[in-house]
Amino acid sequence: MQIDILKVKTQVLCGDEFAMGPGKAALLDAIDQEHSISGAGRRLGMSYRRTWLLVDSMNRCWKQKLVETLAGGGKERGARLTDTGRAVLKAYRDIEAKMLRSVDGKALAEMRDLLRDQPLPASASAKAVISTE
Amino acid sequence: MQIDILKVKTQVLCGDEFAMGPGKAALLDAIDQEHSISGAGRRLGMSYRRTWLLVDSMNRCWKQKLVETLAGGGKERGARLTDTGRAVLKAYRDIEAKMLRSVDGKALAEMRDLLRDQPLPASASAKAVISTE
Numbered sequence: 001m002q003i004d005i006l007k008v009k010t011q012v013l014c015g016d017e018f019a020m021g022p023g024k025a026a027l028l029d030a031i032d033q034e035h036s037i038s039g040a041g042r043r044l045g046m047s048y049r050r051t052w053l054l055v056d057s058m059n060r061c062w063k064q065k066l067v068e069t070l071a072g073g074g075k076e077r078g079a080r081l082t083d084t085g086r087a088v089l090k091a092y093r094d095i096e097a098k099m100l101r102s103v104d105g106k107a108l109a110e111m112r113d114l115l116r117d118q119p120l121p122a123s124a125s126a127k128a129v130i131s132t133e
Numbered sequence: 134m135q136i137d138i139l140k141v142k143t144q145v146l147c148g149d150e151f152a153m154g155p156g157k158a159a160l161l162d163a164i165d166q167e168h169s170i171s172g173a174g175r176r177l178g179m180s181y182r183r184t185w186l187l188v189d190s191m192n193r194c195w196k197q198k199l200v201e202t203l204a205g206g207g208k209e210r211g212a213r214l215t216d217t218g219r220a221v222l223k224a225y226r227d228i229e230a231k232m233l234r235s236v237d238g239k240a241l242a243e244m245r246d247l248l249r250d251q252p253l254p255a256s257a258s259a260k261a262v263i264s265t266e
Contacts, residue, residue, distance in 0.1 A: 009142040015251040060253040091240040102235030107224040118148040120193040
């Protein structure tokens with residue numbers, strides 16, 4: 001989520017795994033639109049493997065699956081969000097929306113005033129530190 | 134910043150670089166306590182090189198330096214935050230604090246109810262996808 005000069009990343013932890021985050025939420029949105037896991041992956045420019053692993057990770061972190069594949073013939077049987085999938089996605093988006101509205105405008109304006117448009121080039125001494133590595 | 138099951142990361146963008154973020158804010162805190170860049174790095178368990186590059190990056194992204202080294206003899210001349218450094222750190226912490234207070238308790242409780250304590254092990258089919266890579 002980007003807000004002016006701020007980038008804010010919210011993730012939900014389940015043990016050492018991330019049960020939800022920006023990429024997984026985008027994937028749920030795409031599955032909801034494409035009715036297909038592979039179609040959702042293509043829409044997001046992700047490999048089939050990565051798409052599949054993200055779905056598997058979500059399905060293992062929550063008490064109920066977030067994505068279910070539909071029975072039936074054909075190569076692409078289709079997929080959809082479960083009720084739990086919709087509930088988790090909505091709760092995640094609600095938290096993001098409230099964070100967005102919480103951003104302290106005064107503090108943000110102060111930082112924007114102090115920030116360059118682009119960083120200066122790396123200093124000679126920093127390059128020296130790098131080159132000795 | 135961790136809030137119950139949520140991990141929230143806020144970064145300030147300057148072009149393609151991050152002008153501020155959790156690691157850089159922690160480094161500013163440590164420099165303020167140690168009065169030394171290398172001492173701050175040791176406190177945080179970072180290599181001298183990494184510590185130095187983070188300071189250099191911050192000093193290039195903002196219109197004024199955030200950290201200044203002090204003139205004088207000896208191997209460790211010492212370092213301190215500039216007024217701009219203190220202002221940026223405070224604005225960043227203010228934004229984080231407001232975000233923390235903004236977290237939607239209802240949405241968070243809903244997610245906690247639906248989340249497992251630990252993820253299930255990776256499914257056999259996910260392992261198959263990995264092993265064909």
